[in-house]
Amino acid sequence: MNASLSPSSEAPHTVLTLPPAPRTHVTVRGLSKAFAGSPLYTDFNLDLPRGQIVSIFGPNGCGKSTLMNMIAGLMPPDAGEILFDGKTLRETRIGYVFQNYRDALFPWLSAWDNIAYPLRRGGMKPAAVRARVEQLMALFEIRFDLARYPYELSGGQQQTVCIMRALATEPEVLFLDEPFSALDFEMTLFIRAKLQEAHLATGVTMVIVSHDLEDAVFLADRILLLTRRPTRIAEIVPFDLPRPRSPEVMSDPEFVRVKARTLEVFRREVAA
Numbered sequence: 273m274n275a276s277l278s279p280s281s282e283a284p285h286t287v288l289t290l291p292p293a294p295r296t297h298v299t300v301r302g303l304s305k306a307f308a309g310s311p312l313y314t315d316f317n318l319d320l321p322r323g324q325i326v327s328i329f330g331p332n333g334c335g336k337s338t339l340m341n342m343i344a345g346l347m348p349p350d351a352g353e354i355l356f357d358g359k360t361l362r363e364t365r366i367g368y369v370f371q372n373y374r375d376a377l378f379p380w381l382s383a384w385d386n387i388a389y390p391l392r393r394g395g396m397k398p399a400a401v402r403a404r405v406e407q408l409m410a411l412f413e414i415r416f417d418l419a420r421y422p423y424e425l426s427g428g429q430q431q432t433v434c435i436m437r438a439l440a441t442e443p444e445v446l447f448l449d450e451p452f453s454a455l456d457f458e459m460t461l462f463i464r465a466k467l468q469e470a471h472l473a474t475g476v477t478m479v480i481v482s483h484d485l486e487d488a489v490f491l492a493d494r495i496l497l498l499t500r501r502p503t504r505i506a507e508i509v510p511f512d513l514p515r516p517r518s519p520e521v522m523s524d525p526e527f528v529r530v531k532a533r534t535l536e537v538f539r540r541e542v543a544a
């Protein structure tokens with residue numbers, strides 16, 4: 273099975289051909305994964321379009337995180353190939369934002385040093401590290417003291433630091449696993465806005481796993497809906513409202529329509 277999320281595809285939810293669709297960034301081919309002999313993915317194919325935000329949504333336990341973790345190299349597939357512009361993961365800069373920000377930051381480093389960590393590790397000179405962190409501080413309009421340690425920050429501040437750290441190396445692809453699930457609504461709105469700004473500023477391809485229908489739709493160019501396991505693509509729903517999208521978008525008829533369609537497919541798959 274092969275599906276393209278390319279905007280140029282005439283029927284974006286339809287299974288088409290094996291060569292990557294135009295403007296494809298990430299190509300997943302023949303992916304298989306089983307746990308304890310029970311198949312989760314079998315010969316799964318997918319194209320992720322360059323510079324777009326794709327949300328992964330589906331029934332509980334259908335393998336949203338597993339799919340993202342295999343693409344991001346955090347979990348080995350049993351079979352299959354994943355290429356980024358034809359390159360392997362090792363040749364590609366990626367960023368990853370975990371659901372549990374509390375465990376994601378290094379507690380012995382200040383927020384500033386957490387953000388700088390991947391830059392220093394990559395051998396960047398101190399002046400360039402400083403400039404890059406300051407650039408991120410401006411983008412995220414940071415008003416709290418980055419000299420503080422993670423335990424001194426609110427949950428939303430910690431997740432903001434996680435996202436800044438993930439963006440520090442200017443990744444080609446940014447993976448986010450339920451980035452809003454532990455945040456209150458005010459922080460969710462803030463981080464949604466900042467992710468959009470970062471996306472507009474950098475054109476980074478983004479993949480977001482979400483449990484929340486509204487979050488999944490709000491940021492996405494494409495909502496990738498999965499079936500129950502053994503997991504296949506149920507449908508790919510496009511959402512083309514221009515960015516930046518403000519919270520008012522949530523009452524826009526197109527948002528309401530896409531959300532309703534996404535819910536309809538989700539409910540069909542849950543009942544299947």
Ligand SMILES: Nc1ncnc2c1ncn2[C@@H]1O[C@H](COP(=O)(O)OP(=O)(O)OP(=O)(O)O)[C@@H](O)[C@H]1O
Pocket residue numbers: 307308312330331332333334335336337338339
């Ligand atoms: N390391 C593992 N060992 C055994 N089974 C696993 C492992 N990781 C995931 N699974 C199983 O694979 C299935 C998919 O898990 P995954 O976490 O990817 O789903 P999900 O769609 O992200 O789930 P949720 O909606 O609960 O967040 C689940 O049934 C899960 O129990």
